[in-house]
Amino acid sequence: MNEMTQLRALRVDAPQPSPHRLNAGRQALVQAAHGQKSTHRVLAGWRMTALGSAAAITAIALMGSQIQTQNGEPDFVPVARPAYTSQSASASQILNNAADAIAERSAPPAQQGGWVYTKEAIANATDQERPGLRERESWIRYADPAFENGRGGDDHSPREKYRFLSELPQDLNEVKKRARAFYPGDGQESRTQHDFGALKALARTYPAPPQGLATVYRALATIPGIKTARATDVLKREAIAIYLPGHEREDMLREEFLIDPQTYLYTGSRWIAQADNPDPDANPGDRWKKDDVIIDSSRKEIDLVDENHERP
Template structure:
């Protein structure tokens, strides 16, 4: 039986204290140092954790926990994986699914709201026990933030992390913040992608530069970041999927996210971490692992919407 994630989400407290930039500055610095010491090949894996403990893109952030025996099994459930082999046809099919989706029309004064669910191990220890102190620092920051949004005893299970990003934020455009991009800049980038797939990959690598990676690793990381975009231009997203389909050796598996929703997982040969696409919509669903639940980070995007003001929920 599929888990009714909306029933879980409705039980969340409607209001939670919001930490300001000053309160988060120390954690942001520690997370930056941790990311530098342990540079992951797929940087989007650390980004999911780092943004949970830092206000980026002018975002307002609140955190809560779904606890108790009912929630814990979702993050702790054994992962079920069916190998699909090459990801090429899967991604071409996904491109066909999303290409004709309605084109969003967000306004410059609006905000992008996202709700992410992060799975903890049942005993509350950091995901990926071999991560060492760096990963423990990241988990500690997340737990500190979660405490600010709830009262009572510690609860294991799924942590809910909410963000509000300005759709149009000039501070995160035109290279002012490195490879951090506002939702508007990402939307525009996707809308202007060419039809030539090699050029799509080249532009993606320039949009999300890196070092110490093979071309395939860089392509997968950059295109994965673009696949996470919300809102996304449908034809641009389809081009991202088609370009990703040309990455040599990219594999696909059939699995589920931490809410037990059916998902397609994508990974490079030899890598254990998965970019998850919703099996029904072909849109970004979160991050997973072939080793779930004992993975570095396992997340699900539970909700995303364009809203009129920060603090507004969809």
Template sequence: MDEMTQLRELRADAPVPDRAALAPGRERLTGTIAGRGRRTFRARADWRIASLGAVVAITAAALFVTQVVDTSDPRQSGPATVTGDLDLSSPSAALGRAADFLDRQEVPPEPRSDQWIYLREENPEQAEQWAELPAEIREDMQWSYSPDSWVPYDDKAAENDESDTDYRTARESYRIAADLPEDPEALLAKLRKVFPTGSGPDGPPEAKDEHSFRALSVLLGSYPLPPDAMARIYRAMATVGGVEVTDHLIRDASGRQVIAVTRDYDQGDTRREILIDPVDYSYAGERDVVTRTHEVSRPDGIEPTVHERGDILINVARTRAAVVDAKGQKP
């Protein structure tokens, strides 16, 4: 068997994704191949903290959550946070509380054009698949798995690249978010224009609500975003048809307890989950989860793969994000 055949068969059991499912992974992979790393992602509330006291406050809050949540029980709900007890009874309750907290945060200055965005994202499945590739294939590939990445905040070449309509540089994303209107309906309409849907190899055009949720998730994956802009995004997300919030904290790929805001894909048997930190309401990652047990056919007469309800197909946890002064620097 030749190397490319081996590589193709590694994920032969995966379902054929539509545009919405492809967008997050495609933007990271194409960005890496183009020399710009993963696309830039969004603000933790501790981004460029102005004082040691703020660092201590957030750290203490995180430790407090660890103490009051029974980590042996992933269905535990209602931990105390910096904003009080969580309310996961509905999207409007959970996201409204997050928005209220973010509205009270000071907006840091926009990063300088010469700065870089550092991200650390845990992706256990991708790490395992990379480790299992034969060494000779890994050496020939222009992409490799690493949880750490750096992208320039101001990337003129990437801004001028129109080949991926979902990709936006860190600076573009920051300014798009900062200019979003307060009204949820107007905000969603603007984001649908910024991140258009269409037809072709990525699948048919999305319906309005699925398109809105994808556009929101793409922007929320950006770093940094102004906290007041994130508040507007969360309030708008709560109005999208089909959006739900899991009524208990779930564990992400790194083992942390996080809030899951979910929406089933209009086509298929999976749902997308946007993960949010329950302490500072920052973006914590994403998952795609199987909602109905089904078979996935495989080529060349190979036995079909069964995806069980609850299987996790995409599982990414962002554990660090920061603005730094140079590529390779870590906070």
């Protein structure tokens, strides 16, 4: 399978489970939720689980195929969009400042019988069938024993993640060790890559105890080579991109996560081209340059609700 086929297999509106943990029942759930055939996600794995795996997402609804502009035309997202507006100062300083700010926040009340509602905006420049900006809604049961205590593999219920964060120690090396155990790697990545990926997944947690989430940011600040940069997300909002350059494997894309420059909370993920596409006969959506944003997912809304399919 070549890299272009791999890239097309990556769909941010579909779940990203670890293939070796995915059973037939979970596959059936994916197909029922999305109305599509099963597809191998070559770039899937625990690093992608935080986008919303089939096991944890009990209900998913696509809100139309595209977001429309005022004149009714689809709001297409060009692929040739630079990833960064400018490089930031010390990533360690930014992340530690973010941790201080997050530690002062109050946690949303978690309800044992509730659901986590999320609305996202998604653009995938390689998806020729559904170009442009689309919305996705999902509902995840807050307390789901089927995905706790290892039952869901590297899928964890929001309740389990909340408890994990609330029990983190102050020793940041121990924090990284626990994060690696919580999100096991695939054996092909370095310790630095594993630390970054596991902490990045934890930084997406909602709801989250402020002190625990702040500790995750402080642990991120200790990762060698971590970078931050000013960026603009797919919704044209200002953001801070957090990434680890120079540690990519053979994938053509690097996953980053974005935080709000005011609240410092997670607002989205995106995949950045690590090289020009050398194919002169590529489709328009596949003609990119190094550092172009290829896939962009932005969190528009997240909240706790009482019932499945209930909106805030």
